[in-house]
Amino acid sequence: MIILTQIKDIKLFLFDMDGTLYLGDRLFDFTCELLDTIKLSGGKYMFMTNNSSKSVADYIKKLAKLGINSDYDDFITSSQATAYYLKKHYDNKILYVCGTESLKDELRSNGFIVTDDLDKVELIVMGFDTELTFKKLHDVSKLLLTRRDIPYIATNPDYVCPTEFGSVPDCGSVCDMLFNVSKKRPVVIGKPEPLMPLLAMERFGFKKEETAVIGDRIYTDIKSGISAGAVTILVLSGETTKEILDSSKDKPDYVLESAEEILNILKKQD
Numbered sequence: 001m002i003i004l005t006q007i008k009d010i011k012l013f014l015f016d017m018d019g020t021l022y023l024g025d026r027l028f029d030f031t032c033e034l035l036d037t038i039k040l041s042g043g044k045y046m047f048m049t050n051n052s053s054k055s056v057a058d059y060i061k062k063l064a065k066l067g068i069n070s071d072y073d074d075f076i077t078s079s080q081a082t083a084y085y086l087k088k089h090y091d092n093k094i095l096y097v098c099g100t101e102s103l104k105d106e107l108r109s110n111g112f113i114v115t116d117d118l119d120k121v122e123l124i125v126m127g128f129d130t131e132l133t134f135k136k137l138h139d140v141s142k143l144l145l146t147r148r149d150i151p152y153i154a155t156n157p158d159y160v161c162p163t164e165f166g167s168v169p170d171c172g173s174v175c176d177m178l179f180n181v182s183k184k185r186p187v188v189i190g191k192p193e194p195l196m197p198l199l200a201m202e203r204f205g206f207k208k209e210e211t212a213v214i215g216d217r218i219y220t221d222i223k224s225g226i227s228a229g230a231v232t233i234l235v236l237s238g239e240t241t242k243e244i245l246d247s248s249k250d251k252p253d254y255v256l257e258s259a260e261e262i263l264n265i266l267k268k269q270d
């Protein structure tokens with residue numbers, strides 16, 4: 001079978017988290033064994049998330065609660081990718097961050113100055129801001145309207161973030177509010193853009209054909225994998241149904257009921 005051969009060649013597994021390795025607060029039964037098996041077979045896995053409201057330290061704690069041990073190098077977040085992008089294209093710029101303190105810390109730890117002094121600001125960063133205030137919306141509106149050429153970056157394009165009761169507005173929704181004011185759209189960093197998978201490959205020295213993006217959303221996870229040239233694996237354990245898959249123009253390389261099938265394939269090789 002083709003899938004057996006190709007999974008065998010994968011060295012870097014980039015996992016989406018919610019809907020792929022767990023659902024809400026419920027870890028899937030196979031997840032720990034899958035991660036251990038990848039490690040034992042000499043592969044590397046990483047957790048890839050668009051959520052820029054939490055720091056890597058927050059995620060390490062969250063995964064520990066679910067029963068997964070992880071460390072800093074196991075993550076590729078849209079906050080890290082944004083820091084990388086800014087360093088490459090806008091090094092030393094002074095930032096206004098409409099985001100959480102965690103996001104500001106991530107950017108500061110990469111050498112950037114973050115300020116609320118609008119006269120000093122040279123670039124705007126929008127994140128998933130669970131600490132959003134009207135003052136921040138006011139400040140970004142003012143910057144976008146009075147400084148027409150100011151670089152404007154968003155960590156992720158998601159409109160909503162799932163919660164236990166449904167969802168709350170995410171970065172993309174706030175950017176839409178600001179579009180109504182300014183008619184400006186930010187440059188977006190997270191999934192479905194290819195930067196996170198590309199960054200992960202570069203960081204650990206893996207080629208596209210050795211890298212798989214595994215996730216439950218076609219329009220973010222799978223699209224970012226396709227754009228990055230990686231192998232893409234859609235799992236039906238989260239958001240995507242067969243009907244959604246059939247009507248999507250973006251098609252993953254493989255469709256699995258869940259990531260447990262990857263575990264079964266890896267075990268078969270022994």
Ligand SMILES: [Mg+2]
Pocket residue numbers: 016017018019020215216217238
């Ligand atoms: Mg997901």
